Amino acid sequence: MLESKADTRQPQATRKxxxxDSVEDRRRALMPFLWGTIAREGQLLGNVDVGSQVLVTNPYKISYPGYHELLNGFPSDTIDSNKRVANPNPTVLEWLHRRPTFQDSVAAYCSWDVFPFILNRERCGFPIDVGEMGESPTLIRRLTADLPSPWQGSVYDAFVFHAGIEYLREKKPRVMYFAFGDTDEWSHSGDYDNYLESLRRTDAWLKRLWETVQSMPEYRGKTSLLVTSDHGRGDQPGEWRNHNSKTHGASYIWVAAIGPRVAGHGEWSEHEPFMQAQVAATVAALVGEDYKAAVPRAAAPLPILAEPSQ
Ligand SMILES: [Zn+2]
Incomplete structure (x- = not known):
């Protein structure tokens, strides 16, 4: 892509x-926290080059069906597009929020305005922030409105991250969900420079998030971080912009996790494929809850948890 004038506006700067020279050095330049910390001290699943697959099992390989599979633990029978339709099924976040010890302790900060439907704002009972001004807007929210992204229906991730981390510091929820979208938007726009830049920026936010929770006694040593994706993208030249049912590569996602409940397994290789649908029960297991027992349709957790210490 660095050679393609159609994809790259600043080939020299992006190349630098x-x-x-090596794929190991390239991926560390792109996402130093993911490769330098999570993949070493936690776990990373989904590097197809070493025989690790995490597969999207819904046939669409687009966002809402992917988020349904991810957050509900099974592919939807009815959600087949990104239309703003309320999710009929409670996500694992809503299920957790109904558990006694999670009441008023779940929150979501998202860049995409379909999340109030995916998470079902009318029903779920926990706050979902998608960058709206609200009644007494903060400076971040005024900037969100005054610096609109070039894309329909989503705000820049920087506003999602900074507003979300402020909420985390102040309210200290037990479960916090961030949903970023810049990487997907830049690649649909065919802007490879910004695609790479936004990956690196998101990696820096993950590092900041991890360091923030380690600096707070409420979270330190008892908090896990799980990072994943709603779909893959094309893995053929010229296909990196796209993802849909016909795109080769769009079925492959990855999962990265770190924390005291995550075994220090490192990067997975050579195993039977895992599924996107396993993420919902994994999230619940990381906070000590059995989602599959309550929702039998949901897939089993990924085998990433540490053995409980005696
Ligand atoms: Zn997309």
Whole structure:
């Protein structure tokens, strides 16, 4: 892509920032926290080059069906597009919020305005922030409104991250969900420079998030971080912009996790494929809850949890 004038506006600067001779050095230049910390001290699943697959099992390979599979633990029978339709099924976040010890302790900060439907704002009972001004807007929210993204229906991730981390510091929820969208938007726009930049920026936010929770006694040593994706993208030249049912590569996602309940397994290789649908029960298991027992349709948790200490 670095050679393609159609994809790259600043080939020299992008090459300098991200090109390295080996794939190991390139991926560390792109996402240093993911590769340097999570993949070493936690777990990383989904590197197809070493025989690790996490598969999207819904046939659409687009966002809402992917988020349904991810957050509900099974592919939807009815959600087949990104239309703003309220999710009929409670997500694992809503299920957790109904558990006694999670009441008023779940929150979601999202860049995409379909999340109030995916998470079902009318029913779910926990706050879902998608960058609206609200009644007494903060500076971040005024900037969100005054610096609109070029894309329909989503705000820049920087506003999601900074508003969300402020909420985390102040309210200290037990479960916090961030949903970022810049990488997907830049790649649909065919802007490879910004695609790479936004990956690196998101990686830096994950690091900041992890360091923030380690700096707070409420979270330190008892908090897990799980990072994943609603779909893959094309893995053929020229296909990196796209993802749908016909795109080769769009079925492959990855899951990264770190924390005291995550075994220090490192990067997975050579195993039977895992599924996107396993993420919902994994999230519940990381906070000590059995989602599959309550929702039998949901897939089993990923086998990433540490054995409980005696
Ligand atoms: Zn997309």
């Amino acid at each position: 920032a991200f090109w390295r």
